[in-house]
Amino acid sequence: MNRRSLERPYGRLVPLTATLACLFLLLPVVFVVAFSFNDGAYFQWPPRGPTLRWYVNFFESERFMTATEHSLKVALIVTPACLVVGLPTAVAIARGRFAGRDLIATLLLSPLIVPGVVTGVALLALFTAVHGDLGLGRLLIGMFVFGLPFAVRTMVADLLGLDPRLEEAARNLGATRLRTFFLVTLPQLKSSMLAGAVFVFVEAIDNFSISVFLTDERSAVLPVVAYQYIRDFDDPTVAAMATLLIALSCALVFAIERLIGFERMMHINRK
Amino acid sequence: MDKENRHHLWLTVPALLSIGLLFSAYGLFGWTSFYRATPGGLGVGGDFTFDNYLRIFGSWRELAVIGETLWISFALTMISLVIAVPMALVIARSPSRLVRSILLFTLAVTFLSGGVTRAYAWMVLLGNKGLINLALVHLGVIERPIRLVFNWLGVSISLVHFLLPFTVFTLVGAVKNLPLSVEEAARNLGATRMTTFFRVTLPLLSSGLVVAASLTYSLALSSFLFPLLLGGGRVRMVANHIYERLFVAYDIPFAAATSAVFLVLSFVVILGFAGLERLVRKVVVR
Numbered sequence: 001m002n003r004r005s006l007e008r009p010y011g012r013l014v015p016l017t018a019t020l021a022c023l024f025l026l027l028p029v030v031f032v033v034a035f036s037f038n039d040g041a042y043f044q045w046p047p048r049g050p051t052l053r054w055y056v057n058f059f060e061s062e063r064f065m066t067a068t069e070h071s072l073k074v075a076l077i078v079t080p081a082c083l084v085v086g087l088p089t090a091v092a093i094a095r096g097r098f099a100g101r102d103l104i105a106t107l108l109l110s111p112l113i114v115p116g117v118v119t120g121v122a123l124l125a126l127f128t129a130v131h132g133d134l135g136l137g138r139l140l141i142g143m144f145v146f147g148l149p150f151a152v153r154t155m156v157a158d159l160l161g162l163d164p165r166l167e168e169a170a171r172n173l174g175a176t177r178l179r180t181f182f183l184v185t186l187p188q189l190k191s192s193m194l195a196g197a198v199f200v201f202v203e204a205i206d207n208f209s210i211s212v213f214l215t216d217e218r219s220a221v222l223p224v225v226a227y228q229y230i231r232d233f234d235d236p237t238v239a240a241m242a243t244l245l246i247a248l249s250c251a252l253v254f255a256i257e258r259l260i261g262f263e264r265m266m267h268i269n270r271k
Numbered sequence: 272m273d274k275e276n277r278h279h280l281w282l283t284v285p286a287l288l289s290i291g292l293l294f295s296a297y298g299l300f301g302w303t304s305f306y307r308a309t310p311g312g313l314g315v316g317g318d319f320t321f322d323n324y325l326r327i328f329g330s331w332r333e334l335a336v337i338g339e340t341l342w343i344s345f346a347l348t349m350i351s352l353v354i355a356v357p358m359a360l361v362i363a364r365s366p367s368r369l370v371r372s373i374l375l376f377t378l379a380v381t382f383l384s385g386g387v388t389r390a391y392a393w394m395v396l397l398g399n400k401g402l403i404n405l406a407l408v409h410l411g412v413i414e415r416p417i418r419l420v421f422n423w424l425g426v427s428i429s430l431v432h433f434l435l436p437f438t439v440f441t442l443v444g445a446v447k448n449l450p451l452s453v454e455e456a457a458r459n460l461g462a463t464r465m466t467t468f469f470r471v472t473l474p475l476l477s478s479g480l481v482v483a484a485s486l487t488y489s490l491a492l493s494s495f496l497f498p499l500l501l502g503g504g505r506v507r508m509v510a511n512h513i514y515e516r517l518f519v520a521y522d523i524p525f526a527a528a529t530s531a532v533f534l535v536l537s538f539v540v541i542l543g544f545a546g547l548e549r550l551v552r553k554v555v556v557r
Contacts, residue, residue, distance in 0.1 A: 010360055011464045017357040022374060025381045025435065028392030031402060035395060043395055045405055085289070088282035096279025104283055107290050113541055115493030117510040118530045119293070121517060122300035125527070126292075129299060145293045148286060198383070206385035209495040209510065213517075223387045223496075230391055230500065239395075242388035249383030253376060262375050 029246055036239035054240040064241065067225040070136055074221065075204035078143045082200045083193060086151035091181075093152070094159035105156075112149050116209030119146060124213040138214040139221065143204045150203065151196035158192030159185075191260040198252060205245070304527035315523055323528035333512075337533060340509045341540070343423065344491035347430050351438040351487050352480060354431070359442035363449075382436035390500040393429040394420060397501070421503035429497045438487045445479020477551045485544035492537050509533045 035043065039051035058064050092098075093105045111119060123142050127134070134141070162185070170180040208223040215221055220228075226238050256262060304324070307317035327333045362374050381389070396402050397419035404416035419425050449472065457467045473480075495510035502511070509529070516526035 010357075010364065014357040014360050017354065018361040018374065021354050021358050021435065022377045025377050025432065028389050028396060028432065029381060029384055031396055032388060032392040035392075043398065043401055045402075085285045089286040092279035092282040096282070098280045100280075104287065104290075107294070108286060111293055113489045113537065114297075114534065115495070115510055115537070117493065117495050117513055118300075118534060119296075121513065121523075121526060121530060122296040123293075125300045125303060125523060126296035141292070145289050148289055152286065202383050202385070206387065208386055209493070212514075223385075226387045226391070227496075227500070230394070238387070238391050242384070242391060245388055246380070246384045249380055249385070252383055253379045256379075262379065263371070 032239050032242045033246060035236050036243040038236060041235040054236045057235070057237045058240045058244075061237070063220070063225055064222075064229075064237075067220050067222045070139075070215075070219060071205050071222040073136065074139055074143055075201050077140055078147055078204045079197050079201045081144055082147045082151040083197055086148055086155060086196065087189075087193070089148075090152050090155035090159055094156050108152055109149050111146065112153070116146070116207065117213075120210040120213035123210070127214070136215075136219040139211060139219060142210050142214045143207065146207070146210055147200035147203055150199045154192040154196040154199070155189060158189050162188055194256065194260060198256065202249070202252075300527050301531055303524050304531050306524050308522045308524050323525050324532070326525065327528055327532055333529070336507060336512045337509055337536065340492060340533075341536065343427070343508070344488055344494075347427060347434060347491045348438075348484050348487045350427075350431055351434045352484055354435060355438040355442050355483065356476075356480075358435075358439045359446045362439070362443050363446040364451075378436045378439055381432070382440075386433065386496045389432060390429060390497050393425065393432065393497075394500055397425050397428065420501055421505050423506055425501040426498050426506050429501050430491060430494055433494070433497060434487050434490055437490055438483050441483040441486050442476075442479055445476055445482070448479075449475055478548055481544060481548040481551055485541060485548070488544065489537060489541055492533075492540070 034047070036054055037050045037052075038044075039048040039053065089108070093101060093108070120142070123138070123145070127138055166188075167180055167184050170184045171177070175183065206223055208227065211221050211224050212227070215224055222241070226241055230238055253262070303315045305319050305321065306315045307320065307322070309316045358374060358378075362371055365371050365374075398404070399416045399418065399420075401419070403419060404413075407413045408416060419428070453475065454467055454471050457471045458464070462470070492508075493510055494508055495514065498506055498508045498511050499514075502508075507515070513526050513529050513533070516522050516529060
């Protein structure tokens with residue numbers, strides 16, 4: 001075998017499939033952005049020229065604005081809550097030696113494989129049984145309970161991969177356990193905490209299957225209102241909303257790249 | 272040191288409360304499956320009964336929804352894997368940082384842009400007068416628009432789009448861990464690229480493939496939003512069925528029984544995948 005083929009890690013079929021797959025993935029994202037500026041309620045070719053009508057529609061709709069406020073509120077409360085509760089839990093699972101540790105880990109991670117609809121209906125049944133009319137509180141509790149395993153899992157994987165010698169060195173040099181944790185361990189967990197936070201944040205804003213059960217007219221959130229709008233009307237207002245969400249996710253991706261680098265975060269997610 | 276590690280138990284108390292809440296919800300919900308719905312509202316009452324379960328196992332319609340969900344999820348998992356392997360190979364091995372970044376950014380932006388966004392985009396794209404039909408007619412592939420939405424085809428296209436980032440992200444780590452030297456040895460000994468891929472790369476990757484398949488499968492099983500929007504009531508998966516039992520028929524006990532049957536089946540499938548992974552690792556790694 002010659003040198004050239006050693007340098008090429010794969011044949012032509014692999015990059016061809018990957019390129020097609022990328023186009024497939026980007027198609028709806030690019031399309032919905034373009035569609036949001038189309039001056040017409042239906043899709044047509046050639047597209048009619050740029051308008052901000054649907055954005056005006058979105059921002060002037062009281063339903064969409066209240067839903068945006070609710071969604072942001074849920075995401076901004078649930079994300080830090082999951083991190084604050086998840087971090088000590090992850091430390092206990094990764095480092096602790098106590099009876100039932102494995103059982104706790106299994107129980108904690110099991111909701112990850114329960115379909116969202118089942119979790120949603122089950123929580124609805126519980127809230128109905130205890131007459132818990134908590135308004136937005138239902139969704140706050142639901143999203144917290146649902147998001148916690150994500151946060152814990154990424155942090156446990158990261159903790160298990162740390163080099164224990166760094167912490168031993170700090171301890172040998174006289175740092176207390178608490179000081180070692182905050183000055184040596186915690187900074188190393190930066191990328192998994194960020195990954196966990198992004199996951200919980202996106203889930204809190206975008207989750208449909210749980211939100212649809214735990215919200216009502218007064219506590220409606222973005223995905224549910226968007227679904228109802230798609231069902232009842234036929235114009236690109238939802239495309240405007242989608243474009244704003246895509247812009248937000250682009251901003252998140254760039255922030256991650258600047259903060260820790262995407263490839264590094266992927267490396268962490270290996271487990 | 273050991274004593275301090277034992278104190279770690281206290282750190283889990285808030286998480287245990289959260290888990291306790293969730294499991295009492297599951298428990299209560301499961302318990303209602305043994306009762307009957309009271310007419311009007313979301314009430315439950317009557318005597319302890321297995322009626323709801325008998326109704327599921329005695330009705331072909333109920334079993335068909337579950338069977339269809341299991342089958343279509345399997346097919347979608349396989350399709351996602353076939354597309355995901357080349358993508359993971361490029362992300363893990365491409366010598367160009369730019370190429371790797373483009374793929375990662377594409378996956379990340381798609382992944383983060385949300386379910387409703389993507390389901391809506393596919394609805395408009397795949398519609399009778401949508402871009403896809405328009406392009407196919409223009410290119411002469413078809414004579415007049417074909418139905419791409421409100422059937423399994425539309426639901427499947429949008430679901431593969433939803434599942435693919437998850438599959439690729441779980442595969443990348445496994446591909447990165449492959450020892451390149453073994454493949455190079457195979458090539459040096461005269462194996463073609465195809466032979467090397469199928470007889471060296473894939474077997475080495477099999478454990479990672481099973482893990483990725485298991486995650487993709489459990490996500491596919493629980494799909495709800497995509498069949499709801501792109502199925503238009505004609506195509507239903509179990510999650511949609513449960514939702515209808517609840518919000519159309521107001522029958523909590525029957526919805527609970529369906530959820531319980533479905534949950535047990537998903538657990539069996541996931542345990543099956545875990546067993547398969549252990550088996551594969553034993554056979555391949557030896």
